[in-house]
Amino acid sequence: QVQLVESGGGLVQAGGSLRLSCAASGRTFVGSIMGWFRQAPGKEREFVAGIRGWSDGNTYYTDSVKGRFTISRDRAKNAVYLQMNSLKPDDTAVYYCAARRSVIVTTAANEYDYWGQGTQVTVSS
Numbered sequence: 001q002v003q004l005v006e007s008g009g010g011l012v013q014a015g016g017s018l019r020l021s022c023a024a025s026g027r028t029f030v031g032s033i034m035g036w037f038r039q040a041p042g043k044e045r046e047f048v049a050g051i052r053g054w055s056d057g058n059t060y061y062t063d064s065v066k067g068r069f070t071i072s073r074d075r076a077k078n079a080v081y082l083q084m085n086s087l088k089p090d091d092t093a094v095y096y097c098a099a100r101r102s103v104i105v106t107t108a109a110n111e112y113d114y115w116g117q118g119t120q121v122t123v124s125s
Contacts, residue, residue: 002026002114004097009119012087016123020082022097022116033100034073034080037109038093038121045096047107049082060105064090087123094118 008020020036035050049071050060059071070083080097098112106112 002099004099004114004116006095006097006116006119009095009121011122011124014088014123014125016087017083017085018087018121020084020095020097020119020121022080022082024078024080024099032103033105033112034071035098035100035107035112036071036080036082037096037098037112038091039096039118040093043093045109047109048095050105050107051080052103052105058105060107062107084121087121089123089125091121092123093121095121 003025005023006020008018010018012018033050033052036048037045038048039045047062048065049069051071051073052058061069068086073080096118097116099114100112
C-alpha cells in the first residue's frame, strides 16, 4: 500500500504563492506517475499537474496552470511538490495528491490508484 499526505494549503491573496507538499510512504513505484488534482465546490475533480515518478521526471500540466505552477519531486524524501505562483480566485479548490502504478500518463482521476486526503487552497480576490 501507498499512503499519501498533503500539506501546505491555506488562504492567500490573488497573485500570491503557495507550495503544496505530498509525502509518500509505504510501497513506492519506480516510474510511477504522481499527480496533483483539484476539486472546487460543485465541480468534478480535475487534473492539475503530473510527473513521471522517480525515473525521467517528465512533467505535465493542464493548460490553465502552465507557466504558473511547477511540479517537482524529491526521491530521497519520497515527496512531490506543487509550487503555485500568481494564484487566481479560480484556483480555489481542495487539492489532492495521487499516485498511479502504471507508467502510462493519464489525466483521468479514475486511473489513479492512491489518493491523499486533500488540502484546501483558498485564493481571495
